[in-house]
Amino acid sequence: MHSQNIVxxxxxxxxxxxxxxxxxxxxxxxxxxxxxxxxxxxxxxxYSFVISFTNYTLVSSGGPKFVxxxxxITLFKDPxxxxxxxxxxxxxxxxxxxxxxxxxxxANAMSHVIRGQGILRTIIMMPMMFAPVxxxxxxxxxxxxxxxLVNNILYEIFGHPVIIPWLIKKPLGFITILIAEIWMNTPxxxxxxxxxxxxxxxxxxxxxxxxxxxxxxxxxHITVPSLMPFIYIAMAVRSLDIAKAYDLVSIMxxxxxxxxxxxxxxxxxRLAFTSQKFALGSAMSYITVLLAVLFTxxxxxxxxxxxxxxx
Amino acid sequence: MKKAKLVFVLMLxxxxxxxxxxxxYAGGEKEKSAGExxxxxxxxxxxxxxxxANYEELYKSIPEFEKKTGYKVEIVxxxxxxxxxxxxxxxxxxxxxxxxxxxxHSSFFTQYIxxxxxxxxxxxxTQEELSDHIPMILNAGKKNGHLWxxxxxxxxxxxxxxxDIFNNExxxxxxxxxxxxxxxxxxxxxxxxxxxxxxxxxxxxxxxATQFAGKEEALTGRFYEILIAEGGQFFDKNWKPxxxxxxxxxxxxxxxxxYQAGAMPPGMTNFVWEDVAKNWVAGxxxxxxxxxxxxxxxxDPKSSxxxxxxxxxxxPMGDAGIHSGWAGDHAFSITAxxxxxxxxxxxxxxxxxxxxxxxxxxxxxxxxxxxxxxKIIEEAKQSGNPLDVKRLKLAQLQASEDFKTPPLVAEWLPxxxxxxxxxxxxxxxxxxxxxGLDEAARKVEAMMREAGYYK
Numbered sequence: 153m154h155s156q157n158i159v160x161x162x163x164x165x166x167x168x169x170x171x172x173x174x175x176x177x178x179x180x181x182x183x184x185x186x187x188x189x190x191x192x193x194x195x196x197x198x199y200s201f202v203i204s205f206t207n208y209t210l211v212s213s214g215g216p217k218f219v220x221x222x223x224x225i226t227l228f229k230d231p232x233x234x235x236x237x238x239x240x241x242x243x244x245x246x247x248x249x250x251x252x253x254x255x256x257x258x259a260n261a262m263s264h265v266i267r268g269q270g271i272l273r274t275i276i277m278m279p280m281m282f283a284p285v286x287x288x289x290x291x292x293x294x295x296x297x298x299x300x301l302v303n304n305i306l307y308e309i310f311g312h313p314v315i316i317p318w319l320i321k322k323p324l325g326f327i328t329i330l331i332a333e334i335w336m337n338t339p340x341x342x343x344x345x346x347x348x349x350x351x352x353x354x355x356x357x358x359x360x361x362x363x364x365x366x367x368x369x370x371x372x373h374i375t376v377p378s379l380m381p382f383i384y385i386a387m388a389v390r391s392l393d394i395a396k397a398y399d400l401v402s403i404m405x406x407x408x409x410x411x412x413x414x415x416x417x418x419x420x421x422r423l424a425f426t427s428q429k430f431a432l433g434s435a436m437s438y439i440t441v442l443l444a445v446l447f448t449x450x451x452x453x454x455x456x457x458x459x460x461x462x463x
Numbered sequence: 464m465k466k467a468k469l470v471f472v473l474m475l476x477x478x479x480x481x482x483x484x485x486x487x488y489a490g491g492e493k494e495k496s497a498g499e500x501x502x503x504x505x506x507x508x509x510x511x512x513x514x515x516a517n518y519e520e521l522y523k524s525i526p527e528f529e530k531k532t533g534y535k536v537e538i539v540x541x542x543x544x545x546x547x548x549x550x551x552x553x554x555x556x557x558x559x560x561x562x563x564x565x566x567x568h569s570s571f572f573t574q575y576i577x578x579x580x581x582x583x584x585x586x587x588x589t590q591e592e593l594s595d596h597i598p599m600i601l602n603a604g605k606k607n608g609h610l611w612x613x614x615x616x617x618x619x620x621x622x623x624x625x626x627d628i629f630n631n632e633x634x635x636x637x638x639x640x641x642x643x644x645x646x647x648x649x650x651x652x653x654x655x656x657x658x659x660x661x662x663x664x665x666x667x668x669x670x671x672a673t674q675f676a677g678k679e680e681a682l683t684g685r686f687y688e689i690l691i692a693e694g695g696q697f698f699d700k701n702w703k704p705x706x707x708x709x710x711x712x713x714x715x716x717x718x719x720x721x722y723q724a725g726a727m728p729p730g731m732t733n734f735v736w737e738d739v740a741k742n743w744v745a746g747x748x749x750x751x752x753x754x755x756x757x758x759x760x761x762x763d764p765k766s767s768x769x770x771x772x773x774x775x776x777x778x779p780m781g782d783a784g785i786h787s788g789w790a791g792d793h794a795f796s797i798t799a800x801x802x803x804x805x806x807x808x809x810x811x812x813x814x815x816x817x818x819x820x821x822x823x824x825x826x827x828x829x830x831x832x833x834x835x836x837x838k839i840i841e842e843a844k845q846s847g848n849p850l851d852v853k854r855l856k857l858a859q860l861q862a863s864e865d866f867k868t869p870p871l872v873a874e875w876l877p878x879x880x881x882x883x884x885x886x887x888x889x890x891x892x893x894x895x896x897x898x899g900l901d902e903a904a905r906k907v908e909a910m911m912r913e914a915g916y917y918k
Contacts (some may be wrong), residue, residue, distance in 0.1 A: 210552040211578040232884075277573050297730035298742060313669040317729035320891070403543070408678055409732035410888035427877040427910075428574070430556070453809050 204434035211428050223435035233436065236407075236414040239326070240440075243415060243449075244394045247333045248387055254334070255341025255386070256379075260371060262342065263349040273343070280339045288403025291332035295319050295404075319405050325413045332400050337393070341386050348382035349375060384455035388448050395444040416440045504533045506803055508810050509562040511550060513793065514541030515637030517826050521615075521819055526693045528813045534806055542794075544568060548876075563801035564810055566614045567794045569603045570680070570875060576611060577873040578765050581796040583609035587808035595817075596831045597681050599866045600792050606871050612794035616820075616828040619790035619861045620688075622655075622776040623743065623761075624648055624750035625769060628662070637665040646741035649750075652689055652779045652787075656717050662749050663726040673721060673751045676739050677732035682886055685752070687869060688789035689714040692781025697870050697878075702916040704907040706882070707900035710781070715896040722890045732887045744769060752778060752787070755858050759827045762848075775854060778865065788865025791829065829858050873912055881906045 204223055206216035227233045262272055279287070294301045295318035306314035318324050352375065359369050376383075398417040401407060407418035416436065424433025498826040512522065525536045539562050540550060547566050554560045555578040567575070575581045588610070595599060596614055604612035628634050629648060638646035642661035649655040659672035666672060675685050677766040687697055688704075695710025705711075717913070721727050728734075728742060740757050742748050746768035778787040795811045796802050811817070820830040824839045836859055842850040869875045885903040909918065 197477055209914075210556050211574045212556070298728055298747060299745065313670070319733050320730055335588060405733060408884060408887055410884050410891055410893055422880055425552070427880045428552065428873075429877070 155424045182199060192252070200434040203342065203431050204438055206431050208431040209428045210425070210430050216431065219431075224439070226432065227436055227439065230260045232411050232414065233419065235411065236416050236419045237302070237439075237443075240395065240416045241443075243326070243330065243333075243397065244391055246330055247337070247394050248390050250330075250334050250351065251390060252340045252383065252387060254338045255345050256383075258338070258342045258378075259345035259349055260375060262346055273346070276342050277339045279336045282336070283401035285403055287332055287336045288400045291328065291335075291400075292319070292404045295328045320409055320412075322412055325405055325409075329401055329404055329413055332404065333394070333397070336400075337390060340390065344382050344386040345379060348379040352378045380458045381455055384451050384458065390453040391447055391451065392444055395440065395447070484752065488777050491782065503637065505569050506806055508534055508536045508564060508803060508806055509539045510536060510564045510810075511540040511547060511562045511566060512538050512564075513544060513547060513566045514626050515543065517828070518793075520826055521814060521823055524814075524819055524822065528810060531813075532806070532809060534810075536810065544571075548574075551575055551580060552578065558800075560800035561581065563798060563803050563807040565796050565798055567796040569600075569612065569614075569617075569791045569794065571873075572604065572612050572796065573606055573650045573871050573875065574796070575796065577605060579631070580799055581611055582799050582804065583611060584613060584797065584808070585610045587797070587805065588613065588812070592812065595834050597833060597862050597866075599863055601788075603792060603866065603868045603871075604794060612792075613815055614792040614831040615792060615815055615823075616823055616830045616843055617792035617862060617866070618754045618829060619788055619863065619866060620752045620754050620778060621857055622648070622750060622778055623753045623773055625748075625772055627772045628666075628749050629774075634662075634665060638662065641665055647797075648774075648776050650776075650779050651781055652692060652714075655750075655779045656721060659721055659726045659750070660724055663724060666749060670747055670749065671728050671742075672726040672749050674727050674731055674734065674739050674742060674748050675718065675751065676736055677887065677890070679732045679735065680876065680879045680884045681735050684789045685867065686711075686714055686718070686886055688778070688787035688867065688883070689781065691780070691789075691867060692783060692785045692787040694781060694783030694785070698872070702872065702911055704878075704904040704911070707897070707904040710783075711900050712896045713782075713898055715886060718886065719830070719890050719892065719896060723892060727829050732890060745816075755829055755854065756827065758854060762850075768904040774850065775857060777857060777861065786861070786865045788861055788867045790862075790866045791868060829862070837841050874911060877910055878907045 203216065203219055207219045207222075208216035214246060258276065261271060262276070282290075288433060292297070297303060297315050297317045297320070300318070302318065303314055303316060306316070317325070318328050356374055356378075357370060360374060365373070394418060397415055398421065401413060401415050401418050402421070405413040407414035407422070417440070420433050420436050420440070423429045423436065512518075522538065528534070529536055537917075540547070542550065544566075548568075548571050551565060551571075552574060555575060558582065565581070567581070572581065593613075597617075600614050600617050604610055604614060614710070629646060635646045638644070638661055641664045644655070644657070644661070646658070646662075647654075649658045655673075662672040675681060690697065690706055690711050693710035693713050695708050695714070699705040722731060724727060728747070730738075735743075736754070739748075739751065739753065740760065743751065743753065744761060744767035761767050761773065762770050780786050795814060797807045797811070801807050815831075817832060820832045820835045821838065824835050826830040826831045832835070836855070840852060840855050840859075843855055846852075869879075869907075882903045885894065885899045889896050889899040
């Protein structure tokens with residue numbers, strides 16, 4: 153191993169191209185993927201960014217005209233956009249935190265299961281195996297006010313028709329979508345946290361047993377702090393995922409009624425494709441992406457901080 | 464060192480090869496596009512069509528066309544109406560149209576004209592070839608003095624009502640007790656509202672007097688047809704929104720009052736076409752306006768509790784003495800990008816000829832050739848169910864007298880997108896009808912101004 157390093161160092165030292173900068177080699181190695189990323193991600197993003205400063209619509213007969221920040225100003229004046237943005241943030245906060253708490257509790261409980269953990273893991277992961285569109289249809293039926301499962305159960309319990317418009321009433325519509333979201337994605341947190349728990353050195357737990365720590369103390373003072381990097385990564389991934397929430401809401405309520413469950417991406421889709429306002433939709437996407445990037449940046453900063461503390 | 468150099472050179476070469484392949488592929492695709500000139504027997508007509516079981520029966524006849532002409536027909540895209548609409552708009556905008564014939568719709572085609580995606584068709588069809596189509600439907604495909612779409616089949620709504628309720632002596636008696644009036648099939652929207660409110664008081668729990676589809680264009684369209692019947696307009700002649708006048712307020716108030724009185728299911732504002740049809744076949748609704756296209760589903764005792772227990776009537780009239788008749792037709796257009804326009808027109812003529820329209824009529828579609836109607840009405844007489852004949856005759860009458868498309872303007876769907884959430888807010892009681900419609904009118908006016916209709 154030692155001699156191999158010497159050979160590599162010697163080789164690199166003989167070549168000006170590679171020796172001038174230590175950062176050049178990684179860059180060269182990344183070049184192919186950067187080129188591909190530029191064409192499939194960078195260019196479309198740049199294009200839509202430019203479009204967001206024009207009056208471009210999907211059925212424009214002439215070319216797009218530059219309108220400066222007009223689209224961005226329009227959005228900030230639009231109360232529907234403001235409410236959809238707030239609702240998306242609220243949706244993200246509730247869903248991510250609920251998934252985090254449930255995920256942590258389930259993972260901790262599962263880590264104590266000695267026999268049949270493999271089967272349990274498969275069962276727990278099942279909601280993740282369904283496409284969000286299918287989950288949307290499933291929950292739309294469960295909460296349907298006429299033929300839905302929940303109202304039918306209530307009918308069985310009370311003996312007369314109980315018709316609750318779950319998907320219509322405030323705030324029931326929002327809550328039912330949250331239930332679907334949490335049901336579908338908690339398993340992701342469980343799997344990540346379970347992997348984290350399994351990686352905790354047994355010596356620490358054994359030492360705490362010797363010290364007479366209770367299960368709760370072990371959970372709070374050993375398990376949770378050890379899991380912090382996993383928690384930040386899982387929450388960052390889920391936050392980004394939920395910031396893009398579209399399928400579930402689109403199927404279950406379409407963002408309605410009367411914008412009551414409107415999230416950013418259902419509104420973007422409606423503006424860009426149905427209302428043909430492609431430029432306005434692009435501007436809105438940029439605001440959303442910017443917020444998601446800031447949120448992820450914050451979570452990764454926290455992750456780095458935790459890692460530094462541990463080191 | 465040499466190895467590293469070699470790796471670097473290899474990587475650069477790989478990227479260049481990748482780039483070259485990309486260019487070659489793009490070139491090849493361009494070559495294969497709709498515009499390429501080939502020998503007559505090799506002409507390939509590409510199509511973007513509507514998909515779905517019954518819609519696709521027509522495409523089974525295409526081999527016959529290929530055999531007759533020597534052309535090859537490729538369906539490069541199939542999707543539902545809204546999926547094709549999205550595809551067409553994005554393809555027209557991006558200039559990536561690789562098909563000659565596309566599905567079209569009377570509610571959508573004005574968008575494609577504005578996007579310069581489709582061409583006028585009058586040069587490709589003679590008057591004689593078009594004369595068999597129901598004139599009102601053919602005219603619905605005209606804009607700026609040109610014909611843009613060739614109709615395939617249409618749909619319009621009629622009032623569906625339960626005979627086991629309207630003809631039931633017990634219900635009649637109770638209705639009289641509650642309202643002081645006879646239980647009759649409503650002929651006007653005022654009667655419709657009154658009947659629904661009265662019926663709701665006597666129906667068993669879990670049943671509703673009526674319903675409407677409650678979101679997206681489905682809701683705007685229903686509002687639109689009541690608005691017209693009541694003497695209103697969606698746009699005035701200068702394309703300024705006019706739906707917030709007394710007729711619009713009356714229509715919106717009726718929808719709100721029926722919902723607030725519990726005469727419609729509480730989930731109504733989340734219903735689209737499938738949902739209202741499901742409620743009807745589940746036997747939960749006493750009367751509502753519905754498209755003819757669902758008829759065979761409604762009459763199938765395996766899927767419908769109301770099979771043989773309902774009748775139909777012409778849509779109610781409003782204060783203007785006009786019957787509601789929001790309607791639309793599925794159609795075909797030729798794309799501007801096609802360089803086989805003549806051949807594309809031949810394909811459309813084939814797909815809408817007598818034999819194919821008869822084939823579609825047998826599936827339950829309301830086709831547009833008058834000659835086919837004569838034949839299917841004669842055949843329906845043999846079925847033994849008088850409703851089979853009544854349905855066809857009523858549809859024919861409505862097609863010739865009540866057929867009303869939404870305003871023929873590219874901004875119809877964007878307008879609908881503004882109006883329907885506000886209509887929902889009115890129905891749910893979040894906004895007053897007048898205030899809500901005024902707000903919608905202001906927003907639609909701003910959108911139309913931005914689109915260049917006025918300063």
